[in-house]
Structures are given as structure tokens and as C-alpha cells.
Amino acid sequence: xxxxxxxxxxxxxxxxxxxxxFQRTTQFQFDYVARKTLIRSKSNYRRSRGRRYNHEALxxxxxxxxxxxxxxxxxxxxxxxxYQVLSFNVEVRNNKIAKALDMLPERKRNTILMFYYxxxxxxxxxxELKVNRSTVYxxxxxxxxxxxxxxxxxx
Amino acid sequence: MKNNKRLIPFPIIQVACExxxxxxxxxxxxxxxxxAKLSTTVLxxxxxxxYYFLDRDLQDYLNSALLQMILDFKI
Numbered sequence: 001x002x003x004x005x006x007x008x009x010x011x012x013x014x015x016x017x018x019x020x021x022f023q024r025t026t027q028f029q030f031d032y033v034a035r036k037t038l039i040r041s042k043s044n045y046r047r048s049r050g051r052r053y054n055h056e057a058l059x060x061x062x063x064x065x066x067x068x069x070x071x072x073x074x075x076x077x078x079x080x081x082x083y084q085v086l087s088f089n090v091e092v093r094n095n096k097i098a099k100a101l102d103m104l105p106e107r108k109r110n111t112i113l114m115f116y117y118x119x120x121x122x123x124x125x126x127x128e129l130k131v132n133r134s135t136v137y138x139x140x141x142x143x144x145x146x147x148x149x150x151x152x153x154x155x
Numbered sequence: 156m157k158n159n160k161r162l163i164p165f166p167i168i169q170v171a172c173e174x175x176x177x178x179x180x181x182x183x184x185x186x187x188x189x190x191a192k193l194s195t196t197v198l199x200x201x202x203x204x205x206y207y208f209l210d211r212d213l214q215d216y217l218n219s220a221l222l223q224m225i226l227d228f229k230i
Contacts, residue, residue: 023165026230030168031160034186034224041220042193045213 085110086128090117100150108143115140161185172228179225183218190217 059067081098083090090113092098101109107129114120114128122140126133163185171178194213197205 024162026168027162027165030228031162033228034182034221035189037220037224038186038190038193038217041217042213045216 083109083113085113085118088118092117096151096154097147099154100147103150104143104146108139108146111136111139112143112147168228169230171225172230174226179222182225183221186221190214190221193217 075093077091081092081095081101083092083101092101101112104112110129111125114125115122120128122133122136126136129136163182167178167181171182191209191214194210194217196208196210198208199205
């Protein structure tokens with residue numbers, strides 16, 4: 001009897017054994033892959049933590065100047081008062097000043113807005129309003145006085 | 156390879172790969188201890204006494220990695 005025929009067993013007999021073997025292999029494969037994945041993800045996590053650590057800083061260790069750069073404040077145009085002077089839109093942020101300006105007559109208010117918010121000189125304003133330069137100067141000063149008294153009254 | 160290794164039964168692997176919730180839970184439960192072991196570290200203080208510390212973040216990370224692996228596994 002040849003050795004090869006000695007080992008030969010029919011396929012039908014061994015079918016369940018082969019099935020068993022396949023299942024067992026898959027079980028081991030699954031276990032291996034799972035464990036490998038876990039170990040690799042652990043080292044991945046550690047490495048990414050280490051990488052991030054270089055860019056991290058404690059709030060207490062940041063200098064005051066850097067810390068002041070961090071916050072951002074939103075500005076809303078609804079909070080401020082808008083005036084229209086010479087086809088420009090002038091925005092007054094401060095609420096109290098806007099209230100005081102509202103009470104002034106229009107001519108004085110325009111003078112103040114042009115001088116302080118648009119940065120025009122007395123001469124330019126006088127050319128625009130077609131009045132004397134000294135009139136503009138007087139207007140401006142009386143307007144400032146008015147604003148001052150109004151603000152003081154409020155306080 | 157150790158012969159007495161506890162393995163997940165084949166049918167469970169089969170249905171877990173197709174996304175069966177109960178089977179996936181079984182597998183997560185099976186590797187829970189191993190994940191806990193991986194995410195535990197010993198911390199030492201200035202008196203050089205050790206404390207066991209369980210890293211929850213790492214544990215969650217491992218959990219999600221395992222979930223991904225189960226769904227990617229091909230028999």
C-alpha cells in the first residue's frame with residue numbers, strides 16, 4: 001500500500017472537520033485583529049496626545065497681553081445711533097453721547113459730528129455749510145457746552 | 156499560541172460583522188477588560204507612591220476603534 005493512499009480519507013467524512021477548522025481560524029484571526037487594533041489605537045492616542053502637548057499652554061502661564069488678544073467682542077449696529085451728515089453715515093457708539101446729541105439743534109449737531117467724527121477742520125465745515133469760519137467755531141463750542149451740561153444733568 | 160484562550164464563538168463574529176447590535180455588545184463586553192488594562196496607567200506622586208489611573212478618554216477611543224474594526228472585519 002502506497003503511503004499516499006494510506007492517508008486518503010473521503011471528503012464527505014471530513015467536511016464538518018474542515019468547517020470546524022475554518023471557524024476556529026476565523027475566531028483566532030478576529031481575536032488577533034481586535035487586540036492588534038486596540039494596541040495600535042492606544043499608541044496612536046498616546047502619540048497624538050504628545051503632539052498636542054507641545055501646543056498647549058496653561059491659562060495661568062499665558063502673559064496678560066496675550067490673554068487680552070484672545071477675547072472677541074461683537075459689535076452690533078443696532079446698539080449705536082446713526083446720523084446722516086453730508087451723505088455720510090456717522091455712527092455714534094456711546095449711548096449717553098448719542099442721547100445728548102439728539103437733544104441738540106440739527107445745525108450744532110452736524111457741526112460736532114463733522115468736526116469730531118468725520119475729522120473735518122473748521123474751514124472745511126464753513127465751506128460746506130456756507131457760513132463764516134468763526135460761526136462754526138462758536139457753534140461748536142456752544143454745542144460742546146450744551147452736551148457737557150446735558151451729560152452732567154444725567155449723572 | 157495558548158490553547159486555553161477564550162475566543163468569541165464563530166456565529167457571533169458572523170452576525171456582528173453584519174451589524175447585529177447584541178453581538179457587537181457581546182464583543183465589546185468581551186474586550187472590556189483588555190481595554191481597561193490598556194487604558195490604565197500607574198501615576199506616581201512626589202512620595203513615589205503609585206496610583207492606578209484609568210484614562211476614560213483613551214477607553215472611549217479604544218471602544219470606537221474596536222467598533223470600527225468589527226464593522227470592517229471580513230470573514
